[in-house]
Amino acid sequence: MSNLIAVAYEDVGTARSVLGELGELSVEQAITLDDAVILERRPDGKVKLHQTTKPGAAGAAGGALWGGLIGLLFLAPFLGMAVGAASGGAAGAMTDVGVDDKFMKHLGEDLQPGSAAVIVLVRESTPAKALPRISRYGGRVIHSSLSDEADAQLREALVVPAT
Numbered sequence: 001m002s003n004l005i006a007v008a009y010e011d012v013g014t015a016r017s018v019l020g021e022l023g024e025l026s027v028e029q030a031i032t033l034d035d036a037v038i039l040e041r042r043p044d045g046k047v048k049l050h051q052t053t054k055p056g057a058a059g060a061a062g063g064a065l066w067g068g069l070i071g072l073l074f075l076a077p078f079l080g081m082a083v084g085a086a087s088g089g090a091a092g093a094m095t096d097v098g099v100d101d102k103f104m105k106h107l108g109e110d111l112q113p114g115s116a117a118v119i120v121l122v123r124e125s126t127p128a129k130a131l132p133r134i135s136r137y138g139g140r141v142i143h144s145s146l147s148d149e150a151d152a153q154l155r156e157a158l159v160v161p162a163t
Helices: 012-027 055-073 077-094 101-108 127-135 148-158
Strands: 003-009 031-041 047-051 116-125 140-144
Touching: 003 012, 003 148, 012 031, 012 116, 012 127, 031 101, 047 101, 101 116, 127 148, 140 148
Parallel strands: none
Antiparallel strands: 003 116, 003 140, 031 047, 031 116
């Protein structure tokens, strides 16, 4: 089961840096993410979601593969690939995976204009490796489905000491 965590930052640049760190941690297998989104509250007050996954592209690639294989059976592989890519892309674009967009936009309503949040679905993590890497960015937990103990540990790690 995945845990949903949303952390607010003062600006979208910081949120992008945190997402980059999470990407590196993922490559190092210190964290496994099911979904990651940057939620931006623009200066005009509008909420914008920056998705990291593109289900339409994945669907098109899978559709092209299956369409090509089926097309080989009927001696028309290119036609099969084209039809498969089109149908796979359409199906992928209509599929909403991960965190619900309406929920994320609702969270964004509480952010200050010009600020941002990183919203992640974490399947697995090694807190001893992940927390020190993201703690230097600070942040404020705005939503968490973690256990009380893990939530407290995250909130404590995000407090940047005064210098």
